[in-house]
Amino acid sequence: MIPRPAPLPDFLIEPVVRLALAEDLASAGDVTTAACLLRDRHQSVRLTARTEGVLAGLDCVRIAFRALDAEVRFEPHRSDGDTLEPGAAVATVSGSARAILAAERTALNLVCHLSGVATLTRAYVDAVADLPVRIADTRKTLPGLRGLQKYAVACGGGLNHRHSLADAILIKDNHIAACGGAAAALQTALERRGHLTSVEIEVDDLDQLGEVIGLGPDVVLLDNFTIPDLKKAVDLVAGRARIEASGGVNLQTVRAVAETGVDVISVGALTHSAPVLDLGLDAA
Known part of the structure; x- marks a missing residue:
């Protein structure tokens, strides 16, 4: 239920x-x-x-x-x-x-x-209801309506991602570029975070995932990974962090993504489309 x-x-x-x-x-x-x-x-x-x-x-x-x-x-x-x-x-x-x-x-x-x-x-949630994965929203919301849209996602059975930039540290590709690399960005964030603040880092490929997983992120975001690479990433992480998959997921592909063993699938379309x-x- x-x-x-x-x-x-x-x-x-x-x-x-x-x-x-x-x-x-x-x-x-x-x-x-x-x-x-x-x-x-x-x-x-x-x-x-x-x-x-x-x-x-x-x-x-x-x-x-x-x-x-x-x-x-x-x-x-x-x-x-x-x-x-x-x-x-x-x-x-x-x-x-x-x-x-x-x-x-x-x-x-x-x-x-x-x-x-x-x-x-609810359509996304129902598509993966028998699998141990959660469907989450993103910050791709209409200006002024974020609180209401995220509430609506919860009404549909979805999980709320960050409500604002202050909720958690999420290191994305532009942060990585500005910091000179994924490992440098993550290491600095881990050293500076508050004791209650979780850290997630977005990675674009398996090589980048290998650079950061040993540093201890709380969550890794696998951005636009293929299904075979998602499976390899789950094996590489081996339970050391929670795994979020994102990027181009739709109702036709969400189940295949879920079957790779990721923990969370975030879908911007829930609120923007x-x-x-x-x-x-x-x-x-």
Whole structure:
């Protein structure tokens, strides 16, 4: 059973939702709704799944509507991390028609995108579910949405990589070039790190892996290795570090990568290329 992440606190979600609402309402507000509806008009709508997928970002919907009218009633029928079938009722929203209509697109943009991230993540997780490997995201996220996107990855059963540059030391190819070599970069980082800070180093081939594995990195990142070289790398590391594979992994190749014996497979596409999940708001 895939564990559910703890919900994000509202204060982390609200700035994103309010920024999106401000972008949509601009300086004049929703002129269409203002022109068509009396101020006291009441409406009830239902958020419904139109295709199969995994739900994430439901709190964005609640916060979007209540940001425009605190009296709007939000009744969830499903929870983040739930698998949705077509036609599934996700939530019912009722209250001021003006608030509901004005916030509708912001609410849908966020919940459809985040549910798409969770759905794509679940597809990767399911593809390797019987193997001792984890699927992880990357920092290839949309500016301003990292916390929400990584939460959506967790809803899909994925593992979060670094949330920021401050989380861990990850020595990549440009660091190595600037330091004059992989071994030099790693040795310096190991000497300077804090006692709670882990160190990962990215390597491009087996020779580079051989240079650094004896120095004691916590994790080695095998970047764009072939399947045969991944197997050789697992044998070379021999349990001395955790092994992450990355670079061009897709749903057609992820299982072959997992079968080499790596510990983690990181996939940038989870956040930068996930298609939206089709959810709609219809009159209840």
